[in-house]
Amino acid sequence: MPETKKRSFFSQKICRFCNDDQSKVYIDFFDIKALKPLISERGKIVPSRISGNCAKCQRILTRAIKKARNIALLPFAVEH
Amino acid sequence: MRSYQSVLILKPDIDEARVAVALEKIGEFIKSNGGACLKIENWGKKRLAYRVKKNRFGIYLNLYHTLESAKVSDLENKYKLFDLIIKYMVLRLEDDELERALGKESETEEAASANGDDKAEKKTETKKDS
Numbered sequence: 001m002p003e004t005k006k007r008s009f010f011s012q013k014i015c016r017f018c019n020d021d022q023s024k025v026y027i028d029f030f031d032i033k034a035l036k037p038l039i040s041e042r043g044k045i046v047p048s049r050i051s052g053n054c055a056k057c058q059r060i061l062t063r064a065i066k067k068a069r070n071i072a073l074l075p076f077a078v079e080h
Numbered sequence: 081m082r083s084y085q086s087v088l089i090l091k092p093d094i095d096e097a098r099v100a101v102a103l104e105k106i107g108e109f110i111k112s113n114g115g116a117c118l119k120i121e122n123w124g125k126k127r128l129a130y131r132v133k134k135n136r137f138g139i140y141l142n143l144y145h146t147l148e149s150a151k152v153s154d155l156e157n158k159y160k161l162f163d164l165i166i167k168y169m170v171l172r173l174e175d176d177e178l179e180r181a182l183g184k185e186s187e188t189e190e191a192a193s194a195n196g197d198d199k200a201e202k203k204t205e206t207k208k209d210s
Binding site for chain 2: 024026030067069070071072073074075076
C-alpha cells in the first residue's frame, strides 16, 4: 500500500478552504492568520501537494498571497 | 461606476490627527470625482514584511469606495504624490466581494453587541443571585 504510506507522510488531503455547502470560496489577502501557515520559512508558497488544498482553492490562495506581498503584509523572500 | 478597495500605508511617525487629515483629503478627492467612500478601516500601526522607503513600520488604512473607472489613474497619481503615503494598492472589487466586505463588519458588530448583551444579562443575573 504505497499510497497510504505517502498519505501518512504528508498531511491529509483535506482542503482547508472548501466548505461543505459548495458556496464560493473567498480568501482575503489581509487575513494573514489564514495565509501564514501556507507560506514556507523562506516566504515561498507551500504547494498544494503538501498542504492538501484543492486546485481551485490553491489558485485563489496564490492570488491572495501575491496581493499580500504587494502591500508588505507578507514577505517576497526571507533572507537568512 | 465601479467599486474599489484602496489599501494605503502611511508613514509610521505621524499622529492620529494627521492621519485623519489625510483621510479627509482622500475622501474629498473621491467625492469630487463622483465616487463615494463606503467604508474606512484603520488597521493601525503594523510591522512591514520588508522595508518600504526605509520604513520598517507603517500605518495601514483600508478604504472601500466607488469611483468612475476613468478616474482611477488620477486617484493613483494622487496617492503617488501624497507625501504621507509610502505605498498603496488599488483593487477593483466585484459586486459579491464588495457585499461580503461591507457585510462583514455589520456581522461582527452584531456579534459584539450580542456578546455585550449577553454579558450585561449575565451581570444582572449574578446581581440577582447575590
